[in-house]
Amino acid sequence: MDLVESYAEDLRFARRPAARVLLGLLLAALAVFPWVAAEHLVFLATLIALYSIGVIGQNLLIGYTGQISFGQAGFLAIGAFAFGHLRIWGAPFALALLGAGALAAVAGVFVGFPSLRLKGPYLSIATLGFGVAVYQVFVNWEVLSGGRSGLAIASLQPMFGLSGTRWTYYVYVLLLTGFTLAAYNIVSSFIGRAFVAIRDSDIAAEVNGVSLTRYKLLAFAISSFYTGVHGALYAQILGHIEPQIFNVLESITLFVAVIIGGVASIEGSILGAVFVTLVPKVFANFREMVPVVYGVTILLVLIFEPLGLFGRWLKTRLYFQLWPFR
Amino acid sequence: MEALLEVRELSLRFGGITALSQIGLAVAEGETLAVIGPNGSGKTSLFNCITSIYRPTSGAISFRGEPLTRHSPDEVTRLGIARTFQNLRLFHNMSVLDNLMVGRHLHFRKNLLAAVLRLRGEETRHRRRCEEIVEFLNLEPVRKTRAGDCPYGVQKRVELGRALATEPRLLLLDEPVSGLTQEEKEEFAYWIHEIRGRFGITILLVEHDLRVASRLAGRMVALDHGVKIAEGTPAAVQRHPDVIKAYLGE
Numbered sequence: 001m002d003l004v005e006s007y008a009e010d011l012r013f014a015r016r017p018a019a020r021v022l023l024g025l026l027l028a029a030l031a032v033f034p035w036v037a038a039e040h041l042v043f044l045a046t047l048i049a050l051y052s053i054g055v056i057g058q059n060l061l062i063g064y065t066g067q068i069s070f071g072q073a074g075f076l077a078i079g080a081f082a083f084g085h086l087r088i089w090g091a092p093f094a095l096a097l098l099g100a101g102a103l104a105a106v107a108g109v110f111v112g113f114p115s116l117r118l119k120g121p122y123l124s125i126a127t128l129g130f131g132v133a134v135y136q137v138f139v140n141w142e143v144l145s146g147g148r149s150g151l152a153i154a155s156l157q158p159m160f161g162l163s164g165t166r167w168t169y170y171v172y173v174l175l176l177t178g179f180t181l182a183a184y185n186i187v188s189s190f191i192g193r194a195f196v197a198i199r200d201s202d203i204a205a206e207v208n209g210v211s212l213t214r215y216k217l218l219a220f221a222i223s224s225f226y227t228g229v230h231g232a233l234y235a236q237i238l239g240h241i242e243p244q245i246f247n248v249l250e251s252i253t254l255f256v257a258v259i260i261g262g263v264a265s266i267e268g269s270i271l272g273a274v275f276v277t278l279v280p281k282v283f284a285n286f287r288e289m290v291p292v293v294y295g296v297t298i299l300l301v302l303i304f305e306p307l308g309l310f311g312r313w314l315k316t317r318l319y320f321q322l323w324p325f326r
Numbered sequence: 327m328e329a330l331l332e333v334r335e336l337s338l339r340f341g342g343i344t345a346l347s348q349i350g351l352a353v354a355e356g357e358t359l360a361v362i363g364p365n366g367s368g369k370t371s372l373f374n375c376i377t378s379i380y381r382p383t384s385g386a387i388s389f390r391g392e393p394l395t396r397h398s399p400d401e402v403t404r405l406g407i408a409r410t411f412q413n414l415r416l417f418h419n420m421s422v423l424d425n426l427m428v429g430r431h432l433h434f435r436k437n438l439l440a441a442v443l444r445l446r447g448e449e450t451r452h453r454r455r456c457e458e459i460v461e462f463l464n465l466e467p468v469r470k471t472r473a474g475d476c477p478y479g480v481q482k483r484v485e486l487g488r489a490l491a492t493e494p495r496l497l498l499l500d501e502p503v504s505g506l507t508q509e510e511k512e513e514f515a516y517w518i519h520e521i522r523g524r525f526g527i528t529i530l531l532v533e534h535d536l537r538v539a540s541r542l543a544g545r546m547v548a549l550d551h552g553v554k555i556a557e558g559t560p561a562a563v564q565r566h567p568d569v570i571k572a573y574l575g576e
Contacts, residue, residue: 006450007449007450008446010453011446011449011450013444182442184444185441185442185443185444186441186442188444189440189441189442189444189446189449190427190431190436190441190449191438191441193427193428193431194428194431196419196424197417197431199419200416200417200419200420201415201416203379203399203411203415204411204415204416205428206398206399206400206403207377207379207399207400207409208408208428208429208488208489209400209403209404209429209431209432210400210428210431210432211398211400212398212400213398
């Protein structure tokens, strides 16, 4: 029996006790993880954490607002290089991160303008063009990209006597937690409702007082902020960036993560990030096969489980909720 | 009599096709006006022009004395015009309650930071208003159901509720009772009547069911091929020779 006594209670985050227990366990597991797992696994988890932020951002745009973008690599590059330059000029980590996100968000608004006119496949082509253009600009403009040698970024200074790997892990997981909570809150607020309204029926959204211009651009801004931060965190962990990293395949990988993880689901975004991080590791000896794996998985997911890994989880949960009466 | 909505010499052309030509009508505050006409006579096009989804080729629309032709659809809603659609346009993946909450969108004090930090004072304030509508339209059992999973009759109610949630001065109903059973039609007619009485909302109604239309509306306008052919009391309009010709032929 699930009795809600007030509107405020109905809106609370993780309202059910079971959800709170699970959340606590998950956070505890994340905190303990670097002390029990091997170093390379901790590094992998760090990679998943930063990737999740980008995938959540992409999902806010594709899954919630229904605006398909293939230009995420462009935002990644902008975030990464903005971060790199800011760090080289002596900005502290947090400030550089914020700057990278903000600059990517500005670029996002700029790219969002075609979305006011274009829909579906036409918009994807326009954003694809943006991704390729940014890539070419960074490849050819050495002042921005640091030329052939790229940009070198000083590594994070560990604190509290932690090792570098563990410290980075904690910082990244903390950031992921923050960005995930923010995403949950955005999605459940009037902003998220406006996004989903635009996706489900843009004419009805407009007629009910949702400004398409404002909310489509806002979706692009928030999404590219997330992607910019993803780029910056990636740059930080690599320690050295060059434009070749941010090619079209990177956009496609983010897209794949959204589809496989689950469209319009934040938990799904994280699952998707796990998938696209682990697949290249598992197939490390057959690198050229990775896109094939993505392609086949997408086909299977779209045919058998359109809601992605998150849909699978929902069904599993339902099974146990109904057990043994089914 | 002060006109709430006034349409003057409105024409709408798509290439060579004339959807509306020189339409003029006025809706007075507090009345219910029905627009009738055979399929393709331009009723929905008229609605789309009023709500700024289409830009009229020529002519003027004014609402409370203010010209409407330069506004975007969301601004028109903000001025106090709400509508429903003939082929339902619900937000299928949202709950019924969230559909109504989208209707409240324009009344929200929008604070980005409060949204990100999950401060939900506004939300509960507007939830209260939505619950009033839920109660009015008997939507309690489906409050948390996904709108797309509701039966057709319920979906029609949700759409009516969503339009009411915007607190309009003028409500445009595009075939509110089409596709409903006889009992549902009766219920809906009652609600439409109540909306005028309880909320004081003026209603412009497109309806094929002439019995329902003439019961609800004080006045009627008939369109055929984008031209206004008759206007007056429901009984007079339905007896008008041009209206009979439009529906039944020579």
